Amino acid sequence: MKYFEDNPEIFAALVAAIAILGGLLGSIIGAKFQANGGRDQAAAAREAAKIAAEAQHIAALWSVRHMQTAESDMGH
Structure with a gap:
């Protein structure tokens, strides 16, 4: 810590570098x-x-089956 007290500009640069790296890491x-x-x-x-496609397919099959049943009932 004495080193940074004697060199405040290095401490400021280190803090800035840590902040930049932290920001980049956060962005990534x-x-x-x-x-x-x-x-x-x-x-x-x-x-x-x-x-949705499966539901449409099932609905179409049900509709065809319903129509076939109705047609066969009319034929009897």
Whole structure:
């Protein structure tokens, strides 16, 4: 600590360097979280689209089955 007391400009430069490195590290970590969040959001959107497509397919099959049942009932 005596060294820094004798050289306050070095201490100030060291504090500035630590602050800069801390800011860069924070930016990198934030960017990583944001990128992961984007991937998670895209995966959720793909899953929602898949579920919607499956639901539409089931609804279409049900509709066709319902129409076939109605037609066969009319034929009897």
